Amino acid sequence: MTDTDRFDDDSTAIDREPTRERVSVPTEIELPRLLDFYELQTDNHTRIHAFYDNLREGRLTTTRCLDCEEIHFPPRIVCPECTGDDLEYVDLPHEGELYAFSAVRGGLPIGLREHDVPYVVAVVDLGPVRLSARVDGATHDDLEIGDPVTLKIVEIDGPTDEERVFYRFEPVPDGDSA
Amino acid sequence: MGAATRNVAIVGGGHAKWGERDATWKDLAQEGGKATFDAVPDIGPEDIEGLFVGTVQPERFAYQTHVAPMVAELLGIDVDAMIARTELACASGQAALRYAWLAIAAGQLDCALVLGVEKMNLGRERMPEMQGSMSNVLDREFDGVNGLTAPPFFAWYAQRHMHEHGTTRDQLSLVAAKNKNNAATTDFAQFRTEVDPADVTESPEIAPPLHLYDCSGITDGAAGTILMSEEKAREVTDTAAWIVGSGQSSMAGNSINNLPSFSGWPQARTASRTAYEQAGIEDPLAEIDVAEVHDCFSISEIIEYEELGFADRGEGGQFIEDGRSRLDGDVAVNPRGGLLGCGHPLGATGVSQALEITNQFKGTVPRDRLVDGAETGLIHNLSGSGSVHSVMVFDRDPK
Numbered sequence: 001m002t003d004t005d006r007f008d009d010d011s012t013a014i015d016r017e018p019t020r021e022r023v024s025v026p027t028e029i030e031l032p033r034l035l036d037f038y039e040l041q042t043d044n045h046t047r048i049h050a051f052y053d054n055l056r057e058g059r060l061t062t063t064r065c066l067d068c069e070e071i072h073f074p075p076r077i078v079c080p081e082c083t084g085d086d087l088e089y090v091d092l093p094h095e096g097e098l099y100a101f102s103a104v105r106g107g108l109p110i111g112l113r114e115h116d117v118p119y120v121v122a123v124v125d126l127g128p129v130r131l132s133a134r135v136d137g138a139t140h141d142d143l144e145i146g147d148p149v150t151l152k153i154v155e156i157d158g159p160t161d162e163e164r165v166f167y168r169f170e171p172v173p174d175g176d177s178a
Numbered sequence: 179m180g181a182a183t184r185n186v187a188i189v190g191g192g193h194a195k196w197g198e199r200d201a202t203w204k205d206l207a208q209e210g211g212k213a214t215f216d217a218v219p220d221i222g223p224e225d226i227e228g229l230f231v232g233t234v235q236p237e238r239f240a241y242q243t244h245v246a247p248m249v250a251e252l253l254g255i256d257v258d259a260m261i262a263r264t265e266l267a268c269a270s271g272q273a274a275l276r277y278a279w280l281a282i283a284a285g286q287l288d289c290a291l292v293l294g295v296e297k298m299n300l301g302r303e304r305m306p307e308m309q310g311s312m313s314n315v316l317d318r319e320f321d322g323v324n325g326l327t328a329p330p331f332f333a334w335y336a337q338r339h340m341h342e343h344g345t346t347r348d349q350l351s352l353v354a355a356k357n358k359n360n361a362a363t364t365d366f367a368q369f370r371t372e373v374d375p376a377d378v379t380e381s382p383e384i385a386p387p388l389h390l391y392d393c394s395g396i397t398d399g400a401a402g403t404i405l406m407s408e409e410k411a412r413e414v415t416d417t418a419a420w421i422v423g424s425g426q427s428s429m430a431g432n433s434i435n436n437l438p439s440f441s442g443w444p445q446a447r448t449a450s451r452t453a454y455e456q457a458g459i460e461d462p463l464a465e466i467d468v469a470e471v472h473d474c475f476s477i478s479e480i481i482e483y484e485e486l487g488f489a490d491r492g493e494g495g496q497f498i499e500d501g502r503s504r505l506d507g508d509v510a511v512n513p514r515g516g517l518l519g520c521g522h523p524l525g526a527t528g529v530s531q532a533l534e535i536t537n538q539f540k541g542t543v544p545r546d547r548l549v550d551g552a553e554t555g556l557i558h559n560l561s562g563s564g565s566v567h568s569v570m571v572f573d574r575d576p577k
Contacts, residue, residue: 039319073435074320080430100440102333102385104325110310112325121330123434132321132434140386145341166323
């Protein structure tokens, strides 16, 4: 059927122009909750709030199973090793080594647009666990596998009134390494 | 564990054009469906008993869910046996193939359409929205939140493989150039411009040591295949790709702390050995003629040579340097052009790979990339943080 074809049935004959009305959609909306880059961290949102509570106090912690002693990361509410749910929070070292790293030069995810690029993102080996993290205070070319890095806490301003934090790392200053 | 009880064949299929498309998810699904039915003239929507749609993030890229019934409507398919959408990140298309295969092998149906569809490009100015969706493939709370998208993640593997095994930047470039050059004859491919290995490090640096040409595309696309039981397949074709082995392995780990290695993929080894055992393959390098593997980044293919049993551990770089994965090498790897050449519309990739093996057996691919006398083929996909690997083996003859 071409644009000008008509059905034979007279009831579909076009005998008048349709009415028109302009409607609008909002050009800005409140940031949708799930597009906020960071999770909500308090006890009314997550059962691993103790991880974030500890981090707010300057301690990087994770869960350990009291039944089988397995250490987890990320922190859990059920032990994946033995399915026990009697877990405690234990301190992780605040200093570790770069296991692998790269830098992001473009292709930023939404929510990071305002941050400086490039940024370094790394696998940090803390001994008991290995985690991914931003590494601040260094460019990619400054770094080598095995370099010592130390914990840094970032406090997050954002669309929620709740105090939120997250962990990053930064190089251990020269002469300061353990 | 033996292979399935009834023989199952991929009898043919087709592609939508891949790339940055001025088209919606629904447009792509219709193009892929039409191309598939056009390629298998004896089969139409009325013959389809099972429909399996592989797609990763229609909820984010197209704001649409319950997409398998949408495909049924768009293509006029009344599904009487099984309908499902599969999501396994970058292996979603292969997961769809696997379920269709099992359903037919188990005698639940005789004819299935497997359609992989992904709409990813939202416009260059909306790249952060697209990239944000991609970082959610990892554990969003602890990994994605670090601005960890796919390029830096796979850059770690390149860095560690170079560190542990002496793999060189030039060897990465050889993989990228091979696959992009293979794609020159692939009519639906996103990137059909031939490149020299030296061009790879001249392309923009994305996440060191990876450059743009080391990375697969952000691709809109679709691919479809028809799978049939042996009895029905024999009625429509003389040449098909018979599924003779299918393995899959997933570790109890998805986030960074729980990945045992950043230079290897134990699950690829496990999945391939399962598939080889089912297929009766003892020496994959000698017995597999053509392989479509998941080269989401150049380093991935080098690791896959090792884990799939084509090269010893740490020797993947030498394998490409010696030309052993070229079209005229010991095993033709990614004749279609791989993800680096064709692009990577996530849910469509595995389906497209299987269709390439089918068309290699049929001899319907262009002469320039035809692997002469190919009898046995393989597809491989990793997904997410590489914690899951899927391998499927095909043969010209059902065993």
